[in-house]
Each structure stands twice: as structure tokens, then as C-alpha cells.
Amino acid sequence: MQKKKVIVIGAGLSGMSAASYLQMNGFDTEIFEMSNYSGGLCSSWKRGDYLIDGCIHFMVGTSESESTFKFWNGLIDMKNVDFVYYNNHCSVVDNEKFIYFYSNIDELEKELIQKAPEDLVQINFLISGIRKFINVKLPTDKPIKTMNFNDKLNSLKMVFPFLGKMIKTLKISNKEFVDKLKNPFLKEAFKLAFVDELPIFSTMLTFVWRHNKQMGYPKGGAVKIASLIEENYKNLGGKINYNCKVSKIITEKNQAKGIILENGNVFKSDIVISAADGKTTIYKMLEGKFKDKNIIERYESDIFETIDKTLYVSIGVNKDFSKENHKIYFILKKPIYVDSKTTLNHLEITHYCEDKSAAPEGKSLLTIMPDSLDWEYWFELRKNNISEYRNQKKRIADLIIDALDTQFGDIKNNVEMIDIATPATYIRYTGNWTGGQISWKSKKETISKPIAWNIKGLKNFYMTGQWAGSSGGLNHVVMLGNHLAQIICKNEKVKFVSVQK
Numbered sequence: 001m002q003k004k005k006v007i008v009i010g011a012g013l014s015g016m017s018a019a020s021y022l023q024m025n026g027f028d029t030e031i032f033e034m035s036n037y038s039g040g041l042c043s044s045w046k047r048g049d050y051l052i053d054g055c056i057h058f059m060v061g062t063s064e065s066e067s068t069f070k071f072w073n074g075l076i077d078m079k080n081v082d083f084v085y086y087n088n089h090c091s092v093v094d095n096e097k098f099i100y101f102y103s104n105i106d107e108l109e110k111e112l113i114q115k116a117p118e119d120l121v122q123i124n125f126l127i128s129g130i131r132k133f134i135n136v137k138l139p140t141d142k143p144i145k146t147m148n149f150n151d152k153l154n155s156l157k158m159v160f161p162f163l164g165k166m167i168k169t170l171k172i173s174n175k176e177f178v179d180k181l182k183n184p185f186l187k188e189a190f191k192l193a194f195v196d197e198l199p200i201f202s203t204m205l206t207f208v209w210r211h212n213k214q215m216g217y218p219k220g221g222a223v224k225i226a227s228l229i230e231e232n233y234k235n236l237g238g239k240i241n242y243n244c245k246v247s248k249i250i251t252e253k254n255q256a257k258g259i260i261l262e263n264g265n266v267f268k269s270d271i272v273i274s275a276a277d278g279k280t281t282i283y284k285m286l287e288g289k290f291k292d293k294n295i296i297e298r299y300e301s302d303i304f305e306t307i308d309k310t311l312y313v314s315i316g317v318n319k320d321f322s323k324e325n326h327k328i329y330f331i332l333k334k335p336i337y338v339d340s341k342t343t344l345n346h347l348e349i350t351h352y353c354e355d356k357s358a359a360p361e362g363k364s365l366l367t368i369m370p371d372s373l374d375w376e377y378w379f380e381l382r383k384n385n386i387s388e389y390r391n392q393k394k395r396i397a398d399l400i401i402d403a404l405d406t407q408f409g410d411i412k413n414n415v416e417m418i419d420i421a422t423p424a425t426y427i428r429y430t431g432n433w434t435g436g437q438i439s440w441k442s443k444k445e446t447i448s449k450p451i452a453w454n455i456k457g458l459k460n461f462y463m464t465g466q467w468a469g470s471s472g473g474l475n476h477v478v479m480l481g482n483h484l485a486q487i488i489c490k491n492e493k494v495k496f497v498s499v500q501k
């Protein structure tokens with residue numbers, strides 16, 4: 001029988017995951033990617049002696065005991081990746097005061113009680129939640145769309161022991177938790193380290209992953225992960241076409257039939273998957289002709305909000321940061337004006353000294369992700385006045401270097417490399433419309449919304465990746481790629497197989 005032809009738009013992790021799992025199941029897949037590299041947002045770039053990891057700060061699912069490990073391990077032989085596990089999630093420093101958010105729960109509990117004894121009730125709530133979830137395994141094997149009655153029952157059995165606590169902690173946001181804290185510094189530290197809108201459940205899970213060594217940093221960084229996935233996909237017989245920007249998805253009689261590239265070339269297929277930016281897919285590639293309730297809710301209501309429009313500032317310094325904590329939030333002595341919607345009162349730095357590929361021996365790569373909420377400003381400035389765009393980047397870099405010098409000493413004279421990506425950079429390289437990093441804000445209101453796998457009224461068309469899901473994150477989009485392959489297999493009456501390495 002002739003293999004079904006599937007075109008996948010975008011060689012980010014979600015596109016490569018969907019294509020790989022479909023390739024394993026006998027489909028003839030081909031990816032069209034607008035840039036000249038794979039990985040999408042999950043990428044690294046070389047600047048002099050430094051290799052900038054433009055993405056990964058933490059990767060979830062690095063150990064077999066975590067429920068998304070299997071999705072990685074179908075694509076990469078995880079035994080061949082060396083992960084760094086830090087002894088804390090991060091630290092927050094304000095002059096002489098500091099708090100370590102330890103990975104080990106006992107140490108975390110001790111630290112929090114010591115720093116904020118007046119918050120014992122809230123600390124107990126947090127710690128008991130983490131301890132409760134320490135052995136949790138979420139039922140991720142199958143997407144709901146392909147589950148039968150028994151699968152649903154088994155999923156319920158799996159989460160049943162945790163269900164009460166889960167429901168309760170999904171209903172409380174980090175902000176609501178913080179509002180009840182009394183100690184001003186713990187309040188401030190918690191607010192900086194954990195996103196306001198996220199449910200406290202996700203913060204508890206973060207500590208579970210840290211404690212269990214289920215979340216680490218892969219040595220070699222983003223480029224290593226993306227290229228291992230690409231290599232595996234090609235070994236499965238898959239093909240990636242680079243520098244191929246898709247401008248249109250061909251539809252006939254409410255069925256997807258193929259794609260048209262920006263250069264006019266036409267490619268036909270039985271199935272089209274978009275793993276690219278959601279807004280571009282719906283309103284440009286499909287010209288806004290196909291929408292359903294789910295799509296309208298995502299793109300035309302206020303329920304879904306986009307997240308994390310940041311600058312990505314990388315600095316190479318001839319100074320060894322290996323004795324410093326790997327991720328430090330510190331309060332600025334002088335605020336830094338970024339754009340009309342953003343003035344910074346703190347910075348968050350990450351160093352990669354445990355990874356020899358990031359910087360030469362004795363030197364350090366530092367990355368900083370300050371907010372820059374007025375993404376349109378950066379986009380317009382780059383388009384209309386490139387020299388002023390560069391001046392603004394330099395102005396901010398200088399202020400950040402001053403702040404680092406004040407905080408850590410001995411920086412200014414030792415800077416060897418500066419690189420700044422803005423939302424305009426992310427738009428240019430990945431097509432993500434607001435230049436943000438993780439698509440949607442994961443809020444209480446959106447976390448249980450259905451995944452936008454397809455659009456009612458358009459056959460043979462599917463979506464995956466961070467815009468289809470409730471939010472992004474690497475393990476999440478790799479899982480979504482696998483789940484989409486399962487859905488397509490079910491629709492095409494193919495028994496799904498997933499080979500583990």
C-alpha cells in the first residue's frame with residue numbers, strides 16, 4: 001500500500017517529534033522549515049569562543065521515573081546525554097539577604113523556616129504538597145482523544161491518590177500563595193522565582209522534579225538536543241527542507257491538500273501539520289478562512305494571553321563563576337528602563353560553568369532574560385531604524401554590565417562578548433508572533449482547555465506545538481508531537497508503535 005504523505009511545517013521540537021513518530025509508524029513525512037537550522041526556539045549560537053544556549057535553562061523528563069521521559073527517549077538515546085543536576089532551583093539575593101530554593105525538600109524546608117519562621121503555615125502547605133506529589137506519575141501515555149473507557153479508568157486510578165491535593169493546588173495561583181506570606185523577603189523572593197499566574201501545583205511539581213533529579217541541564221545545550229532529534233529523524237528516513245518558508249496551506253473542498261512556499265513552489269500531501277506559529281498558521285497560511293470555538297477563544301478573546309516577551313542578553317566574561325549559584329535573582333540598586341512597558345527592578349542571571357562547551361576554561365557565559373513587554377516597539381524599531389535599534393541594545397547591555405559589576409565585581413573590564421536577542425530576533429528566526437518564548441500564559445482558566453489539534457470544518461489538517469497546547473516547554477511540545485502522531489494513526493487506522501531507545 002502507498003504510504004500516506006505528510007507535510008510538517010516547522011522543524012522545532014514539536015514538528016520534529018510529530019514527524020519522527022509518524023515516520024516510525026509508516027508515514028512518508030517531510031518537514032519544511034523557514035530557517036537554515038532545526039530546533040526552532042530550542043537553539044544555540046556561537047559567538048567567538050562562547051556557545052550561547054538560547055533556550056534551555058531546565059529540561060524536564062530527564063529520568064525514567066518522570067512521565068514525559070519516554071517521549072524524549074523515543075527520539076534520543078537519553079543514556080548518551082549528560083545532565084547537570086543543581087542542588088537548588090535558584091537563589092534570590094537582596095544586599096545581605098538571600099534565600100536558596102534548594103532542590104532537596106528537607107533542605108528547602110529548613111531554609112524557608114529559618115528565613116521566614118512567621119510563615120510556618122504557608123511553608124508547611126508548600127512542603128507537604130511537594131512531599132505528597134513526590135511519587136506522582138501523570139497519565140501522559142495517550143492523548144484523551146485516543147483513550148478508550150479502560151484507558152480513562154486507568155488514568156483515573158493513577159492520579160486518584162493525588163487527586164484531592166491536585167485539584168486544590170491547581171485552584172491556587174502562585175500569587176495567591178504569595179499574598180498570604182508575611183515575611184517581606186520570602187514574599188519578594190517567591191514572586192521573583194515563580195510566575196504569578198501559574199498554579200502553585202506547578203511550583204510544587206518543579207520542586208518534585210528537582211528533588212527527584214527528573215529535571216536537569218543537558219551538557220552541550222539546546223543545539224545538542226535539537227541535533228540529536230534531527231539526526232534520529234533523518235535515520236528514520238525523514239527529510240527536512242531548510243530555507244523553505246511556507247506562505248499558504250492549500251485547501252480544496254474543506255480539505256488540506258498541501259502547501260505553497262514563499263517562492264511559489266507547491267508541494268502536495270495527504271495530510272498537513274502545522275508545528276509553526278499559531279497565529280500565522282490560522283490567519284496567514286489559512287487566510288482566516290477556518291476557525292472554530294477553540295481557535296476563536298485562543299486568538300480572538302482575552303482568555304488566552306501570550307507570555308514572556310524577553311530580551312536574551314548573553315555576556316562572555318573572563319571570570320570564573322563556577323563557585324556562584326547557577327541561577328541568581330538579584331535586586332538592582334538602580335532600576336533599568338527597557339521599553340515603555342518595562343522597567344526592571346531585578347535581574348536574573350544564569351551561568352553554564354558546569355558545561356565545558358559553553359565557555360573556555362576559567363571563563364563564563366552568563367545569560368540574562370529581562371522582560372521587554374513592548375515587543376512591538378522592538379519589532380518596529382528594528383524595521384524602521386536599525387541603528388537606533390542597535391543603540392538601544394547597547395544602552396541596555398551597558399546598564400546590565402554596570403549592574404553585574406556592582407553585584408559581583410570585576411566584570412566591566414573582563415567582558416569579552418555581548419550578544420542581545422530581542423523579541424524582533426525571535427520573530428525573525430522562528431516566526432513566533434510576539435517574539436516570546438512560551439506561547440500562552442498557563443493560567444488557572446486555560447490549563448484545562450482542549451488542545452487545538454485541528455479545526456472543525458477542515459479535514460486532513462492538524463496542529464501541534466506550543467501554540468496548540470495550553471502552553472510551551474520542551475518536554476511538553478515533544479509530548480504533543482507524539483500525541484498528535486497517535487491521533488493521526490487512530491484516524492488513519494494504523495496501530496501506533498513507539499520504539500524506545
Ligand SMILES: Cc1cc2nc3c(=O)[nH]c(=O)nc-3n(C[C@H](O)[C@H](O)[C@H](O)COP(=O)(O)OP(=O)(O)OC[C@H]3O[C@@H](n4cnc5c(N)ncnc54)[C@H](O)[C@@H]3O)c2cc1C
Nearest residue numbers: 010012014034040041057058246431437465466472473474
Ligand atoms: C529564551 C527561551 C528560554 C526557554 N527556556 C526553556 C526552558 O528552560 N525549558 C523549557 O522546557 N522550555 C524553554 N523554552 C520554551 C521552549 O523552547 C519552547 O516552548 C519550545 O521550543 C517550542 O517548540 P515548538 O516546536 O512548539 O515551536 P518553535 O520552536 O517555535 O518551532 C516552530 C518552528 O516553525 C518554523 N516556522 C515558523 N513559521 C514557519 C513558516 N511559515 N514556514 C516554515 N517554517 C516555519 C520556525 O522557524 C520554527 O523552527 C524557552 C524558550 C526561549 C525562547
